[in-house]
Amino acid sequence: MNYQTTFVRKPPSSDITTIHGEVSVNPPKLTYNLKTEPNRIYNFDVSAVSCAGSGPKTIATGECITDSEAPDYIEEPNIIDESPGSTRDLEIVLPNEDNGPISCVFVVVKNGPIDNNDLFDIVKLRKVSSEALTDETPNGKEYLAVAMKRYEFSETSITVKLGDEITSGCDVTDKSAKNSINHYDAKNWQLVIGNSYSTYVVTTSPNEEETVLFQQSSIEEFENGSSNPETGTID
Known part of the structure; x- marks a missing residue:
């Protein structure tokens, strides 16, 4: 399962536009809960992988947009x-x-x-x-x-x-x-x-x-x- 994320609201100080990731799910597990990050738009595609290689990709349907959160950390003054x-x-x-x-x-x-x-x-x-x-x-x-x-x-x-x-x-x-x-x-x-x-x-x-x-x-x-x-x- 491959995914890419973009910011819902891009931080003014960030040059990052897209973040890529990959998750491997081994049979017989047919569901997977991905831990998401705040302020992100997620897009997924899924493909089966065997010894012969990867099969065709299937684009996941639906919408995954996470809400904003407070900063993880603030430096002391x-x-x-x-x-x-x-x-x-x-x-x-x-x-x-x-x-x-x-x-x-x-x-x-x-x-x-x-x-x-x-x-x-x-x-x-x-x-x-x-x-x-x-x-x-x-x-x-x-x-x-x-x-x-x-x-x-x-x-x-x-x-x-x-x-x-x-x-x-x-x-x-x-x-x-x-x-x-x-x-x-x-x-x-x-x-x-x-x-x-x-x-x-x-x-x-x-x-x-x-x-x-x-x-x-x-x-x-x-x-x-x-x-x-x-x-x-x-x-």
Whole structure:
């Protein structure tokens, strides 16, 4: 059994157009369940093989198109090593989109460690967005610091400045709520010198059957320097 796959939605960074594969099924097994990949269109042909060689190919009828999924993996954000201050540069690598397109990229920040990084869902997205829009710095709580639309990535990575106090936002479509489009805001609260922070990246992906598909990175922790009380300098 030979098969070839093409992307339903081709990732902008991919040069691959068609992927070929082959599966051997030995008699008397007459059925075979192929493990499919997300965001693919599959085409099959089948031929019998004996000691005399291969017989004529039969093109399989029907349609096999798989739905989109979230990325398999997201790299953790990278704090660029420079003098600490009220802002710090953060590098974000665009996740692989072979599984399907990404709609939003969010950066979540917390002043202090994150003990239990629970799986991200739409409820947590609402919560961290709400925390970001409080009237004062959400000390000790996770908040949405940066919200970016996918098209804002012109390269494979982007550098954002944590703590620049800019408000950003991105729209997420919730299919469970009759395809309603909800806007989520982020506020990039100024960083405090001498504090430690935790940050991670979250993406959203559209899907035909689910509401919103999330994927999140590992947590990056960093010290934002410390103030020397004797000299007044920043280490």
